[in-house]
Amino acid sequence: MNADSPRKTLSVDLGERSYPIHIGPGLLDDGSLLRPHLAGRQVMIVTNETVAPLYLESLKRGLIGGAESDLDVRELILPDGEHTKTLASVERIWDALLAAGFNxxxxxxxxxxxxxxxxxxxxxxxxQRGVAFIQVPTTLLSQVDSSVGGKTGVNHPRGKNMIGAFWQPRAVLIDTATLKSLPARELTAGLAEVIKYGLIRDLDFLAWLEANMAALRELDDALLIDAILRSCTIKARVVVEDETEQGVRALLNLGHTFGHAIEAHQGYGNWLHGEAVGTGMAMAASLSRRLGWLDDDEVTRVTTLLEAAGLPLAAPSEMDAEAFIERMRLDKKNLDSRLRLVLLRTLGDACVHDDTPPTLLDEFLRDYPRT
Ligand SMILES: NC(=O)c1ccc[n+]([C@@H]2O[C@H](COP(=O)([O-])OP(=O)(O)OC[C@H]3O[C@@H](n4cnc5c(N)ncnc54)[C@H](O)[C@@H]3O)[C@@H](O)[C@H]2O)c1
Ligand SMILES: [Zn+2]
Structure with missing residues (x-):
């Protein structure tokens, strides 16, 4: 990457816990972006078997720098996969920290x-009740979503993300060049979350995505930076308004109640999270149409954009309406017995809706196209 590549920085404003998000190609090699955020000399890089051979050396090199460094940089390479997102893996991280004598x-x-x-x-x-943490996300999904906002945690055998904490990073370093090695299916899954931001909050961004989707999928650097910047900006704004999801942060779950039902029913990993969310957003748009909020043209805009990103629209044929309802009732977003759905009042304006008439929902789920 050449040295004068475009770079953008945005800030998540959470008072004394505010942090920067740096975005651009080749940032991994630039330790000057990371070093100011280290709490002390002791640094543990946690990565996995897939990512380590690709990017661990350049991150370490960037961090340590050319000159003599007094940093004590260790690494822990975990196995890959959603099934490894367990307390046992986190224990391995704690073990490594204790074995290294980290304070x-x-x-x-x-x-x-x-x-x-x-x-x-x-x-x-x-x-030790909380230490500094920096995110260097290398998938599109983690760059636009999971690395921003401070939700952390693991899965429990009885439910996904059921054990966790809110813990904000000190900085987020997004190297867009890492997307070049990402499998196309993972890129597409990340695009679902990008489209989500346009749908819930930003009609201009939605139109921009409609115009640029093909080039984004070709990994045009400048467009990627813009898409990630705009996504992170929306996420950061929502997080600042509602850090612990008492209200507006719930809008980030557009497509997720249907999507989680699909993911869980099909077995995690068979449908990627973003793919399930893509179908979930198509379903949310279609249900919003039934409620009279969107018109046909608006629904077509949603489905055309999802398709352009390569996302699936039809729900799995194995899932009947009952299967959806049963799974959706287990979703942790339901604070009481009411089913809460994020729907679209219009494009660019989502709302939480918890009084969809059960018969309408049931009919909708029966009629919705299947694979
Ligand atoms: N904390 C949050 O707010 C939040 C939000 C959304 C999702 N999540 C969580 O994020 C997880 C999904 O994240 P994900 O989609 O990044 O999945 P992932 O971490 O499993 O990564 C997907 C695959 O890509 C590989 N990979 C990563 N970077 C690569 C690269 N640059 N080149 C090649 N391969 C690469 C990974 O090793 C893995 O095999 C889920 O567990 C979900 O619950 C959290
Ligand atoms: Zn998601």
């Missing part, structure tokens, strides 16, 4: 996708 002024750096980010963040939240 309260150590810093954990998460290098990888959302799985590594969520686990490392949770490990940092609990180690």
């Amino acid at each position: 309260r002024r150590c810093t954990l750096i998460a290098l990888g996708g959302g799985v590594i980010g969520d686990m490392t963040g949770y490990a940092a939240a609990c180690y």
Whole structure:
């Protein structure tokens, strides 16, 4: 990457816990962006077997720099996969920290996708009651979503993300060049969350995505930076308004209640999270149409954009209406017995709706197209 590549920085304003998000190609090699955020000399990079051979050396090189460094940089390479997002993996991180003799002024750096980010963040939240933590997300999904906002945690055998904490990073370093090695299916899954931001909050961004989707999928650097910047800006704004999800942050779950039902029913990993959310957003748009909020043209805009991103629209044929309802009732977003859905009042304006008439929902789920 050439030295004068475009770079953008934005700030998540959370008072004394505010932090910068740096975005651009080739940032991994630039330790000057990370070093100011280290709490002390002790640094543990947590990554996995897929990402380590690709990016660990350049991150370490950037961090340590050319000159003599007094940093004590260790690494922990975990296995890959959503099934490893467990307390047992987090224990491995704690073991490594204790074995290295790391104290309260150590810093954990998460290098990888959302799985590594969520686990490392949770490990940092609990180690010696909380240590510094930096996110270096390497999937599109983690760059636009999981690395921003401070939700950390692991899965429990009885439910996804059921154990966790809010713990904000000290900085987020998004190297867009890492997306070049990402499998196309993972890129598409990340695009679902990008589209989500346009749908819930930003009609201009939605139109921009309609115009640029093909080039984004070709990994045009300048467009990627813009898309990530705009996504992170929206997420950061929502997080600042509602850090612990008492209100507006729930809008970030557009498509997720249907999507989580699909993911859980199909078995995690068979449908990627973003793919399930893509279908979930198409379903949310279609249900919003039934409620008379969107018109046909607006629904077509949504489905056309999702398709252009390569996302699936039809729900799995194995899932009947009952299967959806049953799974959706288990979703932790339901604060009481009412089913809460995020729907679209219009494009660019989402709302939480908890009084969809059960018969209408049932009919909708029966009629919705299947694979
Ligand atoms: N904390 C939050 O707010 C939040 C939000 C959304 C999702 N999540 C969580 O994030 C996780 C999903 O994240 P994800 O989609 O990044 O999945 P992931 O971390 O499993 O990464 C997907 C795959 O891509 C590989 N990979 C990562 N970077 C790569 C690169 N640059 N090149 C090649 N391969 C690469 C990974 O090793 C993995 O195999 C889920 O566990 C979800 O619950 C958390
Ligand atoms: Zn999501």
